[in-house]
Amino acid sequence: MSSKYYYLVAGLPELSLEDSKLSYTVADFKTEIYSGLSTSDQKLIDLFYLKFDNANVLKLLKDKDAEIDTRGNYSAAELTEYISTLKEGGEISSKEFPAYLSVFILDYLNTPVESIVLYEDHLATLYYEYAMKCGNKFVSSWFEFNLNINNILVAFTARKFKWDIAGNIVGNTDVCEALRTSSARDFGLSGEVDFWESLVKINEIAELVEREKKLDALRWNWMEDAIFFDYFTIERIFAFLLKLEMIERWISLDKEKGNQLFRSIIESLKNEVQIPAEFR
Template identity: 50%
Template sequence: MGKYYCLIAGLPNIALDDSKLTYSVCDFRQELDGVLTKADKKLIDLFFLKFDNKNLIAQAKQPDSDPDPRGRITYDEFNALLKALKEEEKPPKNDRMPPYFKEFFKLYLESEGKEDKQDVPWEDRLATLYYAYAMKNHNKFVADWFELNLNINNMLTAITCRKHGLDKAEYIVGDNEVAQALRTSNARDFGLGDTVDYLPDLQRIAEETDLMVREKKVDLLKWEWLEEHTFFKPFDIESVFAYLLKLEMIERWVTLDKGTGEKTFREIVGAMKKGSENALEEFKRNNDK
């Protein structure tokens, strides 16, 4: 891993309540392309894979839709991998294609023509594979960040399900210790009171009636986690990664308005009550910052 004294020293100071973007996450990625070591660049690419996930699902639902420009894997590359697996040929070499995409397509092909008894949305299956892949990363900070997000999303989902009388086991993603506890425990703290130190904060946040205030508090919790975990690594890749994450939070808030947030949340809860297969994906997208 490299040291990035000049890069980090030249970055503008940012805060969660900034009303304007210093520059976009795409702009920041372009700046990093010519600065980072090859190994560190892979960590940044790992973050952006979530937009490739989004494009993969979007292509399956609406093949003519425009891809999110933050993803770099093209529709043609998706199709080439799927075609090779379908015809039992060797997939084309593609360094940008993460291994879990191959696993995802195999699951998809195995399901064709069969009744899906699990009734698990494909968005959730892809998210599960993505988090599992990211949490195995050799960089502890990066792996811990992805597990933090998985846990926060799952815990907020479980609290929401409990509040609205839904079966939380149907909406929890992933297979780590926290996910398993959330699926099976009926305790108020889901049996996690001694292992997840930020659970009380999340429970208080979940009680916030103003949805936008609640979302901002979740981001603040994440922001403080980033500050704490990069304090002793001010010029390392961890601080570069954290700056990218902070930029994404600001970018989201600059483009989000209160009316949209409340309308979306009401639609999500309504869909969950009706058993919509898209409900959790929508809920996680609103909490996945």
């Protein structure tokens, strides 16, 4: 167990709330904590912030003058330039710009709308597959978990509307393969995927906000289990960031519930982070 980020992790519970507003944000993390991480750990954290770049790319493809979310890794000018380069048939190095985003932009420009279930889902699955190759077990598993969730939900939607399932599944996991090839009602996955039943129930929820909350609860519980034995590591910091973003999003939608959720995180962190005797 690394104690490399001992003081940083021990400091995370210091976060406080001001009324119904977070006093600490995902953007603050980038400016205050990011520089204190090792280069390899910064690259892992960059993977988290790419979710904002994903949303920004979608916005700019629809409207080149759109206001973007500044929490991403790339500026509006950089993203606009990349989109323009790809539109004109140019190439962009994968060292300069994540390969999956180039793939998505080209897909968006060249694919008829009706043949992609949802652009957001397609982009999310490309992102998860890309991030799974990061080399960190927890981070890779987190993205594989989300890739599988996304693909299963896409398969449910495609089957319901009699769309092509195989063509809308992204990735090379065993779950992806089963979704592409199985005609069984459960795609042969109910015994293989431990969250299958939860996902079937969530998929039946018609109310979108409620459905999204249930999905976040599923993700939250997965995270809690996955980092149970990680204390002062980059894994715990990554999970904290995921939770912080989740709550930030819910506070913007539902202040009271978001605040309750936030308080529960802080309490659980306080209970988990016990200061070793030699540091007292």
